[in-house]
Amino acid sequence: MEHFETLSRNCRHYWRTSMTKIGLHQYPRMDQVIFGKPAGQALLEEAERLGAKRVFLIVSRTLNTQTDEIEKIRTALGSRYAGTFDGVPQHTTRASAVEATAKVAEAKADLVVAVGGGSVVDAAKIILMCLEHGITDESGLDGFELVSTPEGPRPGPFRAPKVRMIAIPSTLSGGEYNSGTLVTDTRRKLKQIFSHPMMMPLSIILDPEITRHTPQTLWLGSGTRAMDHGIFDRARLRRILGRDPGGDMLIYVSRGIGTATLPGTSLAPRLLCRPEVALLTLRRCC
Numbered sequence: 001m002e003h004f005e006t007l008s009r010n011c012r013h014y015w016r017t018s019m020t021k022i023g024l025h026q027y028p029r030m031d032q033v034i035f036g037k038p039a040g041q042a043l044l045e046e047a048e049r050l051g052a053k054r055v056f057l058i059v060s061r062t063l064n065t066q067t068d069e070i071e072k073i074r075t076a077l078g079s080r081y082a083g084t085f086d087g088v089p090q091h092t093t094r095a096s097a098v099e100a101t102a103k104v105a106e107a108k109a110d111l112v113v114a115v116g117g118g119s120v121v122d123a124a125k126i127i128l129m130c131l132e133h134g135i136t137d138e139s140g141l142d143g144f145e146l147v148s149t150p151e152g153p154r155p156g157p158f159r160a161p162k163v164r165m166i167a168i169p170s171t172l173s174g175g176e177y178n179s180g181t182l183v184t185d186t187r188r189k190l191k192q193i194f195s196h197p198m199m200m201p202l203s204i205i206l207d208p209e210i211t212r213h214t215p216q217t218l219w220l221g222s223g224t225r226a227m228d229h230g231i232f233d234r235a236r237l238r239r240i241l242g243r244d245p246g247g248d249m250l251i252y253v254s255r256g257i258g259t260a261t262l263p264g265t266s267l268a269p270r271l272l273c274r275p276e277v278a279l280l281t282l283r284r285c286c
Helices: 002-019 039-050 061-066 069-080 094-106 118-133 216-241 247-259 268-272 275-285
Strands: 032-035 055-059 081-085 111-116 147-149 152-154 164-169 180-185 190-195 203-206
Touching (some): 055 069, 055 094, 069 081, 094 118
């Protein structure tokens, strides 16, 4: 009873201090997170579930040219494979997005799949919108960026895309878990946010085998940032709820990030680095 009263009191305080502000939140639309299967097998099953006949891959150039991971996915897709684009720069640009969109449109793709880090995932998201609106040059994205208003951030006037995406991430940045994308306008040297609930991947496929090729500095850097976000949210929720949610989960994640880079380590720590997998593991153990 005492715990319930504390929780109620903290929630009321949070409502008075934070929730009375005007704002907007768009709930993204995602079906599921898949793990425990090779990426190619999981993607083929998703393509079959969604009825996708023309699957186009937006991928990391390193994974495409220096490993066999993308080729394994292409082979698994078989006749459903429609094409590959690996020209996404380190920071997603309008120019690369428009170039990729032309390739995707030419292939008559009905499903886009991002395989790689945060820039590749961001590129796939904005490609969906370029396809939907027939955008063929950089200026075509003008007016669709998210803007700040006194009432809160206002997304651009995107239509819901008919073609959706799946993400197969190779880092721990976590950008695949939201419906926004950060795109650089090199003409003005400006990074802008674009957002729509259906830019969210339909599914996220976690294959630790793909992360073996991620440079150690990128793996640890993206993992540290993920931990930073997790600790911040944990502290915020602890203040609101009066208890400590997610502490054990963060221990799983932090241990996995470091252990995964040690020589001779199995794939298990790379999978437990993912907060959603760590949380599910804890639920099963408790």
